[in-house]
Amino acid sequence: MAFDIDKYTETSVNVNWSDLDFDEFRTNPLPESTLRSLRYMCDIEYHTVCYLRDMLVTPSHKDPEVSAFMTMWNREEFWHGEALAAVLGAHGVTVDFDELKATRLKLGWKDKLDPVKQSLLGNIVGKDFIAVHMIWGAANEWSAVAAYNRLADLEKHPVLAVLLKRIAKQEAKHVAFYATQARERLAASKKARVLARFALKKAWGPVGSSVMEPDEVTHVMGHLFSGDEGMREIRKLDDHISRMPGLDGLEIVETAMKKYGVAA
Numbered sequence: 001m002a003f004d005i006d007k008y009t010e011t012s013v014n015v016n017w018s019d020l021d022f023d024e025f026r027t028n029p030l031p032e033s034t035l036r037s038l039r040y041m042c043d044i045e046y047h048t049v050c051y052l053r054d055m056l057v058t059p060s061h062k063d064p065e066v067s068a069f070m071t072m073w074n075r076e077e078f079w080h081g082e083a084l085a086a087v088l089g090a091h092g093v094t095v096d097f098d099e100l101k102a103t104r105l106k107l108g109w110k111d112k113l114d115p116v117k118q119s120l121l122g123n124i125v126g127k128d129f130i131a132v133h134m135i136w137g138a139a140n141e142w143s144a145v146a147a148y149n150r151l152a153d154l155e156k157h158p159v160l161a162v163l164l165k166r167i168a169k170q171e172a173k174h175v176a177f178y179a180t181q182a183r184e185r186l187a188a189s190k191k192a193r194v195l196a197r198f199a200l201k202k203a204w205g206p207v208g209s210s211v212m213e214p215d216e217v218t219h220v221m222g223h224l225f226s227g228d229e230g231m232r233e234i235r236k237l238d239d240h241i242s243r244m245p246g247l248d249g250l251e252i253v254e255t256a257m258k259k260y261g262v263a264a
């Protein structure tokens, strides 16, 4: 495969922000709507471990490259959460990872059932489940790259923009892994193509929409992707996805944006 997993695991590092002057936020603070979007992004980055837990009970766990990738990927997403929490902290907003995890653990049935469902679904479907997991991951990582770059461009804050561009660069590496895997696995199996198309059409939603309040999803997606330029980004995401084997014509991102009331 084109993605070098050994090199990736050897070179995986936390996103660096120690050289950035966070005092800038004191004299040049971020507006409320941006802090609200950052809070959402921070929560989602911190939630990666729950998603990882769901995936560890599926056939993906047995694939050595996928499980090696996911181990490092989970750490990088956690570090993204930490960096964003530091930005929020500089504005007096506290995001506590342990508290967030505790709340998530208390969510109850729906939450507890998810890994079981994933496991049943994953194990019935077998190896083709991994293809679905990979294209799902690719769609989410493409969205993450677009979201961070877009917020950096919208806000044009000298410190925030640098940090977000650094995070986006790591998200692009995640795209490379998921998309390479997805392309090869979908090309190799008709069953995987049918399943992936069905799963994306039926169940895909914007990153975080399954755990965050709908109002928050609408705020973040509207903040980042409304207007002509935003819609161009959305269509680019759909283009990436629909160029994958067996997924032509899918417009899942645009459909999801409309569902959350994001207007062009």
Ligand SMILES: [Fe+2]
Binding pocket: 045, 076, 077, 080, 144, 171
């Ligand atoms: Fe991330």
Ligand SMILES: [Fe+2]
Binding pocket: 077, 141, 144, 170, 171, 174
């Ligand atoms: Fe990522």
